Amino acid sequence: MYRHFLVPVGDMGSCIEATGHAVAFAQSMGARVTFLPILYRHAATLHRLASRAGNLTERTLELLARAEAAARAQGVPYSSIAASEETSFDSIVAAAIKSGCDLICIAPTQRLTEAGDVAPAPSDDSGTVNVAVLIFAADSRPATSRAIGRLLDEHRTIADTVHALLDMVRTARAAGQQPEPISMRETVERLRDLQIRRHSLKEDARLFPRLRERTSVADAELDELECRHQRDKQLLDELAELSELVGRDSAPRVLAARLEQALAAYAQFTWEYLGREEGVVLPIARRYLRDEDWDDIAMAFDATAANSAKGQT
Numbered sequence: 001m002y003r004h005f006l007v008p009v010g011d012m013g014s015c016i017e018a019t020g021h022a023v024a025f026a027q028s029m030g031a032r033v034t035f036l037p038i039l040y041r042h043a044a045t046l047h048r049l050a051s052r053a054g055n056l057t058e059r060t061l062e063l064l065a066r067a068e069a070a071a072r073a074q075g076v077p078y079s080s081i082a083a084s085e086e087t088s089f090d091s092i093v094a095a096a097i098k099s100g101c102d103l104i105c106i107a108p109t110q111r112l113t114e115a116g117d118v119a120p121a122p123s124d125d126s127g128t129v130n131v132a133v134l135i136f137a138a139d140s141r142p143a144t145s146r147a148i149g150r151l152l153d154e155h156r157t158i159a160d161t162v163h164a165l166l167d168m169v170r171t172a173r174a175a176g177q178q179p180e181p182i183s184m185r186e187t188v189e190r191l192r193d194l195q196i197r198r199h200s201l202k203e204d205a206r207l208f209p210r211l212r213e214r215t216s217v218a219d220a221e222l223d224e225l226e227c228r229h230q231r232d233k234q235l236l237d238e239l240a241e242l243s244e245l246v247g248r249d250s251a252p253r254v255l256a257a258r259l260e261q262a263l264a265a266y267a268q269f270t271w272e273y274l275g276r277e278e279g280v281v282l283p284i285a286r287r288y289l290r291d292e293d294w295d296d297i298a299m300a301f302d303a304t305a306a307n308s309a310k311g312q313t
Helices: 013-029 043-049 053-073 089-099 142-174 181-214 219-245 252-288 291-309
Strands: 004-009 032-037 078-080 103-106 118-120 132-135
Touching (some): 004 013, 004 089, 013 053, 053 142, 089 103, 142 291, 181 219, 181 291
Parallel strands (some): 004 032, 004 103, 032 078
Antiparallel strands (some): 118 132
16 A cells, blocks of 8 residues: 655645644555645745745644644644645656655545546556545534634744744844834734633633544543643743843843743744644544534634634634
8 A cells, every 4th residue: 555645734724634634544454655745725825935935844743743743742644845836736846756646645635537537647658557545524514623723823823923922033133133122022922822822722622622622532632732832832932021121131132132032932832732733633633523513613612712802802
């Protein structure tokens, strides 16, 4: 059977779902995976961001870190290859052949054939098929899509905020300056709000307990992520303390370096967390939670979002 999967990774919901399925399938098959980051969500603005290579580089590192975290958590051997700005199916096939993969795992949105769930990719000159394609079915249950859609939207908002902080600090440091103090503190506080009040509390209050009620399969991973909630709070407190020194410290260059180092560490911590939740917990939740569970979770997420908009969270 198949021993080496190519898995294109992106930040669209369908790609995240397919990555989780692919890693779980690789674990069951004893296969390895190679991740190919493709910036689907940003493809329309790549030309505008071309002058900000750091931004694209950070986005690529984020995608890889999240996918690799899911693979590590499930004990799946993995490697990664350079990001591609080309999103055509032919480019994905070419990457698979070059990497020695025998199966490409893709989301329905990447599907270019109606031949079935497993379709042969183009062959070489000898007429021998080099790689097969597995198209994972998308979970179309309305309540599931709504609840997970809410969660992934928050993941994107958290990621965007982390990238904004990194860009703010690195731009200022490159100019030999410190970040603008008020903007820095407000953005750190926004990140704290997103992570602690919205993200973590939703999981503690609804998703994680409900999953524990339905199965023990995810208990070890849930325990690990819940422990990371405390570490997340500690890291955010450290960032808040550093941000309070901006504009007041007598050694601004040293402070800027400390800020960049702390933010880079926090970014890696966040990508690891999001990747494990998306690539390990959500696939298990899709399998074991019932429609009434997803309805309840979605309602709780909607209520939290409404309260947050009113400033009541």
